[in-house]
Amino acid sequence: GDSVTQMEGPVTLSEEAFLTINCTYTATGYPSLFWYVQYPGEGLQLLLKATKADDKGSNKGFEATYRKETTSFHLEKGSVQVSDSAVYFCALSDSAGGFKTIFGAGTRLFVKA
Amino acid sequence: DAEITQSPRHKITETGRQVTLACHQTWNHNNMFWYRQDLGHGLRLIHYSYGVQDTNKGEVSDGYSVSRSNTEDLPLTLESAASSQTSVYFCATASGQGAQTQYFGPGTRLLVL
Numbered sequence: 001g002d003s004v005t006q007m008e009g010p011v012t013l014s015e016e017a018f019l020t021i022n023c024t025y026t027a028t029g030y031p032s033l034f035w036y037v038q039y040p041g042e043g044l045q046l047l048l049k050a051t052k053a054d055d056k057g058s059n060k061g062f063e064a065t066y067r068k069e070t071t072s073f074h075l076e077k078g079s080v081q082v083s084d085s086a087v088y089f090c091a092l093s094d095s096a097g098g099f100k101t102i103f104g105a106g107t108r109l110f111v112k113a
Numbered sequence: 114d115a116e117i118t119q120s121p122r123h124k125i126t127e128t129g130r131q132v133t134l135a136c137h138q139t140w141n142h143n144n145m146f147w148y149r150q151d152l153g154h155g156l157r158l159i160h161y162s163y164g165v166q167d168t169n170k171g172e173v174s175d176g177y178s179v180s181r182s183n184t185e186d187l188p189l190t191l192e193s194a195a196s197s198q199t200s201v202y203f204c205a206t207a208s209g210q211g212a213q214t215q216y217f218g219p220g221t222r223l224l225v226l
Binding site: 034036041042043044045046049089093099100101103104105106 | 148171
């Protein structure tokens with residue numbers, strides 16, 4: 001079945017550092033890919049998404065490119081801020097799974113001032 | 114603004130008791146989902162519904178039930194609470210078919226003693 005694997009955390013960075021959180025997926029169809037973010041005490045919210053190969057999703061300085069050849073959707077940000085401290089979830093949804101969303105285990109990011 | 118509300122936000126109960134967690138949405142979305150979030154497991158799907166009178170089991174449905182009598186509400190019932198059901202529970206909605214963005218409620222933290 002479909003699955004999502006993302007790098008284990010926690011990831012600890014200093015403010016203004018470069019961020020990469022790796023995400024790879026397994027899917028039988030042609031999934032849409034998502035990054036969700038969860039701030040402390042809140043539910044998840046969409047950060048960005050891409051619906052087909054080579055699409056780049058972007059939002060709030062974060063970017064991720066849908067790479068079909070490597071089945072990856074890595075999250076990047078050029079300069080993180082303390083306010084980016086949160087848990088980040090990679091996810092996929094495709095027709096083979098009835099369009100249910102499959103989430104990775106989440107990666108916790110701590111950004112130090 | 115449209116929103117998803119969950120109640121209660123925190124609940125302590127005893128083993129064997131029946132517990133119902135409420136989820137109410139004003140997005141007018143057809144699709145509603147219940148997840149549980151546990152450390153190291155990410156989000157796991159419990160039950161979901163694609164419309165009124167429709168309910169489906171997710172990957173961890175044992176010991177849980179749902180009913181959908183209107184568009185706005187999808188209550189989650191723990192028939193006989195067990196300590197293994199201590200978790201944070203999230204309700205989510207999506208607008209329709211296809212790989213849709215999910216919108217999450219703030220969560221209910223449940224402790225079963």
